[in-house]
Structures are given as structure tokens and as C-alpha cells.
Amino acid sequence: MTRLVPHPLLSLALVLMWLILTRFSMGHLILGTLIALLAGWTVERLHPPRPRIRRWTAIPMLMGIVAWDILKSNISVARVLLLGPNHPSFHSGFVEVELTLRDPNGLALLAIIMTATPGTAWLEYDQPTGRVLLHVFDLRSEDDWQSLIRDRYERLLLEIFE
Amino acid sequence: MNHLSDLPPVAAIVIAVFVVLGSSLALLGSVGLLRLKSFYQRLHAPTLSYSYGTLLIIIGSMAMFSLLEERPVIHELIIGIFMLITTPISLLMLGRAALRRDRDAKLGHDEIVPPRVTPSEAPAQPLRDLSNYGEGRLDKGLLSSTKDQPESEP
Numbered sequence: 599m600t601r602l603v604p605h606p607l608l609s610l611a612l613v614l615m616w617l618i619l620t621r622f623s624m625g626h627l628i629l630g631t632l633i634a635l636l637a638g639w640t641v642e643r644l645h646p647p648r649p650r651i652r653r654w655t656a657i658p659m660l661m662g663i664v665a666w667d668i669l670k671s672n673i674s675v676a677r678v679l680l681l682g683p684n685h686p687s688f689h690s691g692f693v694e695v696e697l698t699l700r701d702p703n704g705l706a707l708l709a710i711i712m713t714a715t716p717g718t719a720w721l722e723y724d725q726p727t728g729r730v731l732l733h734v735f736d737l738r739s740e741d742d743w744q745s746l747i748r749d750r751y752e753r754l755l756l757e758i759f760e
Numbered sequence: 761m762n763h764l765s766d767l768p769p770v771a772a773i774v775i776a777v778f779v780v781l782g783s784s785l786a787l788l789g790s791v792g793l794l795r796l797k798s799f800y801q802r803l804h805a806p807t808l809s810y811s812y813g814t815l816l817i818i819i820g821s822m823a824m825f826s827l828l829e830e831r832p833v834i835h836e837l838i839i840g841i842f843m844l845i846t847t848p849i850s851l852l853m854l855g856r857a858a859l860r861r862d863r864d865a866k867l868g869h870d871e872i873v874p875p876r877v878t879p880s881e882a883p884a885q886p887l888r889d890l891s892n893y894g895e896g897r898l899d900k901g902l903l904s905s906t907k908d909q910p911e912s913e914p
Contacts, residue, residue: 615838672812675804676785679792690801692874713848716807719800720848721855722876731874733800733855 602635604642607649609634649703653757660754664711667750671717678736692721693732693743699752700728704759708751767827775820782816785809798871799858803851810847814840 603609609631616630651657678688699705705723712720712732722731734743764772785808792805818836825833862873 618834618838668811672785672808675792675808676788679788679795679805679808682795690798692800694874709852710844710848713851714807714811714844716804716811719803719807719855720852721800721859724876731859733803735801735804 603638605638608641609638612637647702649759651758652760656754656757660751660758663750663754664714668715671715675716675735689737690733690735691737693734693737695730695732695744695747697728697730697747697752699755699760701755701759704755707759708747708755711751712747763824763828767824771823771827775824778816778820778823782813782820785813785816789813800855800871803855803858807847807851810843814843 612634613627613630616633617626620626620630681688697705697708699708709720709723712718712730717735719733719735720730721733723729724731732743764776767775789805789808789810792808793802796802796805818840822833822836859873862871863875
């Protein structure tokens with residue numbers, strides 16, 4: 599099983615994608631499965647850190663929180679852009695945050711979340727210290743970014759990956 | 761707009777609202793790219809169209825073609841997934857390249873950015889106060905309308 603299908607999640611997702619992009623038929627199912635298996639073997643050659651998902655139930659919760667936060671920051675960034683970048687109430691800057699999350703897949707997911715949120719951009723991660731340099735679009739809210747990221751995202755990511 | 765006339769009016773209005781909202785977000789993001797002063801601020805602007813702009817347009821498109829063809833049409837989800845995976849990578853690379861350039865005096869930097877964490881200060885140092893950085897205040901010639909703020913910024 600693990601020799602033939604080294605990355606079952608990836609292969610399954612590729613089969614599904616193949617079937618969505620083409621009309622469902624037996625031939626496409628076989629072709630898609632072949633391609634998915636091939637892709638799985640190729641990825642195995644790259645020796646990526648294998649994601650081990652410990653708690654599936656936390657994933658929908660994380661997705662919900664992220665979707666809500668992105669909506670909120672979309673609105674606030676859109677407001678800043680409408681007011682104009684020289685508006686005095688708007689102030690952007692760098693923020694440093696210390697993470698306890700060490701799993702590379704979890705970090706990648708956190709980077710995607712931070713980048714997808716319009717107010718924050720993930721710039722640099724320092725592995726020995728576990729520190730992340732973020733650029734925050736609007737610091738006016740004076741939130742405690744450390745505790746925000748730690749309690750909102752990192753706690754769930756730790757539950758999922760570690 | 762031929763497709764919209766084949767739909768029931770309520771559905772057509774809802775779909776139109778989704779698409780117009782999504783494309784307005786994309787437009788706002790592009791306006792932000794033009795108007796914002798610092799590179800790191802401009803890094804945030806396209807994420808407007810990337811996050812909810814894409815999502816709203818995808819939902820509108822899925823709803824419209826599902827109604828028209830009377831079967832679930834979910835190809836657009838794949839566009840969404842690939843957007844989701846690929847955009848952060850390019851934004852990350854752009855941000856890191858800008859940091860690298862701004863830290864190196866020889867490369868002609870535009871902004872004052874926080875220095876890199878040195879390994880010696882790694883154990884048990886408090887997080888640095890970076891509130892003086894990030895407003896694009898160095899190169900007035902390049903960034904003509906940057907804010908000139910005093911050093912005693914909170």
C-alpha cells in the first residue's frame with residue numbers, strides 16, 4: 599500500500615481533479631488513477647516531510663475561523679484603500695511573532711493563511727528561533743499580534759499537525 | 761450577458777451581485793497597487809482580489825452554470841484551489857526579495873527594514889520593537905509622497 603500509493607491524499611485529490619475536469623467515464627477514471635499514482639511516486643522521490651494529521655475535526659473549525667478573519671480584514675483593507683493611503687488613522691509596520699509550531703507542513707499552512715489575509719504578509723521565518731517577521735497593513739487596531747496568532751491559528755494548527 | 765437572461769430574475773440578480781462585488785474587490789486591489797507608497801504595503805493590495813474577489817466570482821460562476829446546465833458545475837473550485845496554493849508562494853518570494861534588497865546597502869535600498877535576527881541573540885531575547893519600521897521613510901526621491909514621521913513613533 600505505502601509502496602504503491604505513497605501519498606494517498608495527494609493521489610486521491612488528483613483523481614478527483616481529473617474526474618471533475620473531464621466528464622466521468624471508466625476510461626478517464628483509469629487514466630486519472632494512473633496519472634495520480636505517477637505523481638505520487640514522483641513526489642515520493644522529493645522526500646517531502648510527510649504530513650501527519652492528528653485531528654481531522656479541527657480542520658473545519660480552522661477553515662471557518664480563517665474565512666471569517668479574511669472577510670473582516672478584506673473589509674478593513676478595502677476601507678483603508680478607499681480612504682486613501684495618506685489618511686492619518688492608518689499606520690502600517692513590521693511585527694515579530696514567536697511560534698512554537700515546528701512542523702513544516704503546519705508552518706506552510708500558517709504562511710498561506712497569513713498571506714491570504716489581506717492585512718498581514720508573511721515575510722521571513724527564522725528556524726532556530728522560530729520567529730516570524732510579519733508586515734501588518736494597519737497597526738491602528740493595536741491588537742496583540744503575538745497572542746492573536748498564537749491563540750487563533752497556532753493552537754489549532756498544533757492540534758492538527760503535532 | 762446572454763446567459764443571464766436565460767435565468768430566473770432573482771437568481772440573475774444574486775449572481776450579478778456576487779460577480780460585481782468580487783470584481784470590485786479586484787479593482788480595489790489594483791487601485792491599491794497604484795496608490796500605496798511602500799512596497800510592503802503594496803504586497804497587501806492584491807490579496808483583496810486573491811481572497812474574496814476570487815471566491816465571490818467563483819461562487820457566482822458556479823451558481824450560474826449549475827443553474828443553466830441543470831447539473832452541479834464545480835470546475836471553478838479547481839481554479840480556486842490553485843489560486844490558493846500558488847499566490848502565497850509568489851507573494852512570499854517577492855517579500856523576501858524586497859527584504860534582502862532593503863537590508864543590503866550595496867543594492868540601493870528604498871526603505872528601512874528590521875535587521876535579521878542574529879543567532880547570538882536567539883536564546884531568550886524579548887521580541888524586538890519594530891514600530892519604527894515599515895512606513896517607507898528612507899528614499900524620498902523614489903517614494904516622493906512618503907510620510908515624514910518623527911522617530912518617537914509609538
